[in-house]
Amino acid sequence: xxxxxxxxxxxxxxxxxxxxxxxxxxxxxxxxxxxxxTMFNTAKLVYAGYDPAAAEExxxxxxxxxxxxxxxxxxxxxxxxxxxxxxxxxxxxxxxxSASVDGLLGLDFFRGHRLEIDxxxxxxxxx
Numbered sequence: 001x002x003x004x005x006x007x008x009x010x011x012x013x014x015x016x017x018x019x020x021x022x023x024x025x026x027x028x029x030x031x032x033x034x035x036x037x038t039m040f041n042t043a044k045l046v047y048a049g050y051d052p053a054a055a056e057e058x059x060x061x062x063x064x065x066x067x068x069x070x071x072x073x074x075x076x077x078x079x080x081x082x083x084x085x086x087x088x089x090x091x092x093x094x095x096x097x098s099a100s101v102d103g104l105l106g107l108d109f110f111r112g113h114r115l116e117i118d119x120x121x122x123x124x125x126x127x
Contacts, residue, residue: 001082007122014105014124016080020048027102029080031117031124035106038078039070039091044102050075052092059091068093080105081126083113 005012012031017024018040025048027040037059042052055071070091077086088109095103116125 001126003081003124003126005122005124007119011101012117012124013101014080016078016105018048018078019076020045020050022047022049028100029103029105030101032104032106033110033115033117035104037072037091037108038088038104038106039093040075040103041095041099042092043094045073045075045090045092048075050092055092061091061093063093078109080109081124083109083126085109 014029014031016027016029018027019025025044027044029038045052050073052071052073055073057072058069059072061068061070070093072089072091074087074089077084078088093103110126114125114127118124
């Protein structure tokens with residue numbers, strides 16, 4: 001499948017649907033091939049019914065402000081760019097109110113698939 005994006009913008013924004021205990025929710029994630037894992041703003045996960053504070057696993061994360069430990073939990077299902085993943089482990093991290101996205105769509109979502117990002121055409125292909 002092919003999806004368009006604006007190559008003149010600073011970030012490639014991907015609209016995603018994900019499911020939690022409270023039902024389906026939507027999020028705007030930045031496509032980040034430099035992130036090994038997918039990350040959601042804690043508030044988005046709480047809205048979907050997850051409790052990041054109760055997560056059994058915490059992962060060391062290097063951010064612009066230093067090293068932090070973020071809860072990792074598994075979301076039941078996520079859909080983005082025409083693809084579905086079930087039981088995808090994601091990190092929960094509090095983003096500042098000024099953030100223009102709800103998190104990052106990382107390499108773990110793309111592993112095992114072919115991802116093509118064409119900046120001349122403003123097109124993403126994932127299969």
